Amino acid sequence: MNINYDVIIVADVIRLEEKRLLEEAQNAGLRVLLLNLSSKGFRIGEERLAPYALIRSISMYRSLYSASFLEASGYRAINSSLSILLAGDKALSLPLFFKSGIPIPPTYLALSPETAIGYMTSRRKPLIDKPPIGSWGRLVSIIDSDITAKIVVEHREEIPSPQMKAHLIQDYVQINGEDIRCFVVRGDVVACMKRKAPPGEWRTNVAIGAQTEPFTPTDTVTEISVKAVETIKADYGSVDIGVDKITGEHYLFEVNGVPEFKGLEKTTKANIAKAIIDVVKR
Ligand SMILES: Nc1ncnc2c1ncn2[C@@H]1O[C@H](COP(=O)(O)OP(=O)(O)O)[C@@H](O)[C@H]1O
Ligand SMILES: [Mg+2]
Structure with missing residues (x-):
């Protein structure tokens, strides 16, 4: 095997997240290669160039399929194809969360x-x-x-x-336009924020214009976040949790297996890219 690199980053659109991962890989002294799916396809069993592959396509299916092919070459895909599949499909992951005893909305x-x-x-x-x-x-x-x-x-x-x-x-969980986004890497919550829906909107996605502020995770939030990522066997992931304003009950909405994190890094000043790169540093 011709292993020339420590890690490959598989992407298509090079967002700020992928730039940050490249930067932190270089800071860590890792030999890193960026593979762009716009120009690179995969043959089953093709030569492995590194022990690790960070899977970062913006498309869930491109991430899933590239992880699957790279795993055949012996790469340790991060996240694995299985975790990307489970996280990417709520009809697969919600039943698993339920079975793990994690509270989810009915x-x-x-x-x-x-x-x-x-x-x-x-x-x-x-x-x-x-x-x-x-x-x-x-x-x-x-x-x-x-x-x-x-x-x-x-x-x-x-x-x-x-x-x-x-x-x-x-x-509907009575979140009144507010929820919690946490980021878990290898069993630790490395950053957490509160998201507030913009005026006239009830969803709290940053992509829709939610405002964010740092949030110190409570024990319940930490427990749900860590257990959720563990349930889908992911090395890292972001977790959305809603808290019912009336009952105080917590509900897991989802885990993302190829998560964005630029908003969370900006809001919390946590170095999330470094935490992810630490996973591939041996
Ligand atoms: N059961 C629910 N009750 C209240 N709000 C919800 C519920 N499910 C989702 N939402 C709101 O919609 C947003 C998007 O839902 P989510 O399941 O995380 O899908 P996506 O993958 O599109 O982010 C959540 O962040 C939350 O603000
Ligand atoms: Mg979400």
């Missing part, structure tokens, strides 16, 4: 428009409807009436993808 799976509408019209509103795959809050909808339920289901039926026709329908 969640119903509907695989036909009739089932989705039947459940939504029978259940107390507001409800949340989300597709199994997606990020940045895209297609995460609030259902406040039977009319909205029918419209959301109708719109999703028009999207030509089987995953987009699957509905994860959750009870």
